[in-house]
Amino acid sequence: MQASTLSLRTVGATRYVTPLREGGSLPALMEADDGFLYVVKFRGAGQGPKALIAELVVGELARALGLRVPELVFLELDESFGRTEPDEEIQDLLRFSTGLNLALHYLSGAITFDALVTTVDARLASQVVWLDALTLNVDRTARNTNMLMWHKQLWLIDHGAALYAHHAGAGWAEPRPRSFPQIKDHVLLPQATELAAVDAESRARITPELLRAIVALVPDVWLTEPDLSADAQRAAYVQFLEYRLGASETFVQEADAARQALV
Incomplete structure (x- = not known):
């Protein structure tokens, strides 16, 4: 991996599919404007943005070592997203996570x-x-x-x-x-x-x-x-x-x- 070529794509959230409640930070499966599904880690979750920093840095270190890691992308969450979400916990999480979050490409069937x-x-x-x-x-x-x-x-x-x-x-x-x-x-x-x-x-x-x-x-x-x-x-x-x-x-x-x- 060439350091000069390192970059992450940025996608926009279009649909909240389902929460993944097995994760303590309440990640979610979401669809983005590129048509793909992503597992999203929210900066407004309990662990805060430091968990996203660790996810990004360690994930890209793993990739540099030749290990398989799903593509990481930045995911933009609009402030209006989730206003109609009936679950108050999820609605709060989405509100606190407006802006830039981190997402992993969803490996369907894994x-x-x-x-x-x-x-x-x-x-x-x-x-x-x-x-x-x-x-x-x-x-x-x-x-x-x-x-x-x-x-x-x-x-x-x-x-x-x-x-x-x-x-x-x-x-x-x-x-x-x-x-x-x-x-x-x-x-x-x-x-x-x-x-x-x-x-x-x-x-x-x-x-x-x-x-x-x-x-x-x-x-x-x-x-x-x-x-x-x-x-x-x-x-x-x-x-x-x-x-x-x-x-x-x-x-x-x-x-x-x-x-x-x-x-």
Whole structure:
């Protein structure tokens, strides 16, 4: 992936199809003005725009690593949208989400990944575990895999819980050692036997230029820290991820140790 070509399309919402109530932030299936269906993550949901930032940044990092992620698009929600919605909770959510939201292309017919049914090869498992260790993604467990099988291929979805350090307030991105014990619960950890090789390949792919280009996609309106400029907030994400990349040997060793403890 060339950093210079990174961009997201913008579509307009035309129809609210149905809420997806299995998600804590009440995402929804919506139709857009390009005729496609999307799973929409709303900036007015409980987790706020930081969940959308994580979804965008981690999703595009996954794509840069060659992993399958549904197309991400910006979705514009008009202020008049949802006024006739009878459900007050949904109506409030739509009202608070006027403007720019994030959406994933809907994979019609996809089924939830089940580790008891589908075996993932060691390289792919290692790539997913490495990405989730890099980005502190706590949400890839057997209880909630956030992966789909579509046309016999593994697809990654729902990265809003990643980068959880950005909820910690001022100074969250300052370089410091940070363990990630939750990696022991990763659904693909038992198959992730090629972490060392994947580490070297992935660090080579995620260049400083690519990191900056991905973070630059984050809209100003989602960067809501009152005492920092949008550029300063983007710089914090770059700083955090550059430090995590530089310390990749540490989180790879942590994941390997957790995997060996499972065997």
